[in-house]
Amino acid sequence: MKQFNWKLLNKSLVSRARTGVITTPHGKVNTPAFIFCGTKAALKSLNSKEAKESGTQIILSNTYHLMLQPGGEIIAKHGGIHKFMNWNGPMLTDSGGFQIFSLGYGSVAEEIKGRNINNKRNKSLIKITEEGALFKSYIDGSNQLLTPEKSISLQRQIGADLILVFDECTPFHVKKDYTALSMERSHRWSKRSLETFQIEGDYGSCNGSAGKQALYGIIQGGIYQDLRDISISFNLENNFFGLAIGGSLGSSKEQMYEVVGYTASKLKADHPVHLLGIGDTKDIWKLVKYGIDTFDCVSPTRLARHGVALSKKNNGKINIKNASYREDLFPLEDTCSCKTCVNYSRAYLHHLYKANELLGFQLLTLHNVYFMNALMLLIRDAINNDTLEEAEKKWYLT
């Protein structure tokens, strides 16, 4: 029996929107889907049982963070990350490239939000060579070299179902020449990632890892259509299970839509397409129409820690610390069926944040996770019925 499979279910007649199913040894992912960030092998303040009960299909973890703490070997000794963190569903790990370069340069999100990333904050990247990336550990300051071979070995030890090639996440504020050179190097790194994967792939697992894995390639090329074309050709020529859209997505939302729209339009139905690091609700409504199958973003859990609940109204967000919620007996969202909305008032949640109670993070995170999963379910239903435009309008009204 084939352990990994990508099956297209329905395609919209009016856009490139589509539904599908990614099958993994740890279960299926109905797409379009949101992948929640369990960065360090834990969803921030939510246990895996509650994540599951809130509709979560798939979680990602970050190779960069896990290699520094606790290290791949300890996870392998547990039989892989699923057992380590008690999550029996599908998982994805990134290659570590994104964190090295986003912490080294400044993040994609900062670029898209137009922030100047030329400040010296968090510059942990020491140098990039053909071999790999040398950076400073934020745990103990030690020098660490991450190469394509090491990234794949680590991801083998960690044992997520879906894993990524090692790449340089090129920043926006570089010349086109650099973007092209960086892309070519990332392609060579992709080849080395794939070779390492194929050698070890024969074993199905490595060093006590959890089982078989499938590899995603990453499409580079920054904001340049000709470079994106080259990278798409490269990735399609190689034997990747899935494709991720990576690299610089520009410096504004509009540019990001343009880059993602162009890139996705060149892809066929053969691979599930993941968009790295983007996941605002408005972006999701927009980008599923371009044919994006999976999204990931830290925002649902990060916003919760800042007291922000996702909402259909209020321009998408409720800041529960706002004094206006002090005596508000209503739930966060009156149309939401999550345990937080069913059992607690805004006034109680406001109180928890005022009183610095950890339970506040837990209850808002649960809402935000449920909210994103409910949104994706609704989007899948709408694509299957080819009513996506109407569903989007209705969603903002109710």
Place this chain on the structure above:
Amino acid sequence: MKQFNWKLLNKSLVSRARTGVITTPHGKVNTPAFIFCGTKAALKSLNSKEAKESGTQIILSNTYHLMLQPGGEIIAKHGGIHKFMNWNGPMLTDSGGFQIFSLGYGSVAEEIKGRNINNKRNKSLIKITEEGALFKSYIDGSNQLLTPEKSISLQRQIGADLILVFDECTPFHVKKDYTALSMERSHRWSKRSLETFQIEGDYGSCNGSAGKQALYGIIQGGIYQDLRDISISFNLENNFFGLAIGGSLGSSKEQMYEVVGYTASKLKADHPVHLLGIGDTKDIWKLVKYGIDTFDCVSPTRLARHGVALSKKNNGKINIKNASYREDLFPLEDTCSCKTCVNYSRAYLHHLYKANELLGFQLLTLHNVYFMNALMLLIRDAINNDTLEEAEKKWYLT
């Protein structure tokens, strides 16, 4: 139907240990029981569903904290604290006295641990008069007066099932004269508490509060047997549902055992007896034999936040941050059936604390709460079978 009831079930033949049932409008509490501190209307990092599933029978909240944030009115508007915090089981509130005076003087725990409480840290108490206690709010620095009448009104608004008279929690480091004067004033405050309670008690609820309530008296007298005798007589003469042992319990564990032992020995089977603020496992094994029915202590939840799991071995505690647990694939306690021990390794929990993941607090808190509830269940069974001594020996061995 009588909404409150105290029923003795079994008495040990070899000690004063006993089992019983406290019936409240929100359910029954099988005693001896541990009351968990949901200080500010929340168990720290544990939601009420998980608290229930971990065997929790009863939670307490602190009038002192709740009067400052969010205030009694907001809780009353929710229909009381049970609805406010989504806990449908029995609840207790203290009167606020303990916090005012422990924050004003230094805490009982500090005294029992022999710490010098004459430092100036956290001195929020401004003055004590016949009317009540004037203190400074730690929220906004405003002056606040808490009187017996106000404490009872607040506890009516909050709406816990079991509520306490307003008292001065006399410190240890005062002369006997002061302890006697303080006790007499606390008795007058008790009378005023009872009078306020009886007036409002006719309504069953106040300002939208949750329902009927039952009042506990507090036995004062510090370490002096003659004063304890006077306070016991006072409390027995008045119409209290339950009795709490309060005031100074001395400056050492031995003195605490002596004071509690003496006081409890003078009480009959007519009231459930609560011991305020004590709840180490060793203390519980010792003090149930003196006839204590309920205990409360912040330790299970507070220890968890410091990375300490309760254990039968290891002198009672496992510090999960210890490097020796880095690669430890075993659960916290191999004999424990809590969800943390069933689903997670010590290495994973160690990782969560090293990585500053909020989930760590949640999982250790869940273990500690389950651990205390399992201990109390075992103690109740042992008392019912009159095998308490054997049970204690066996508990430390397995």
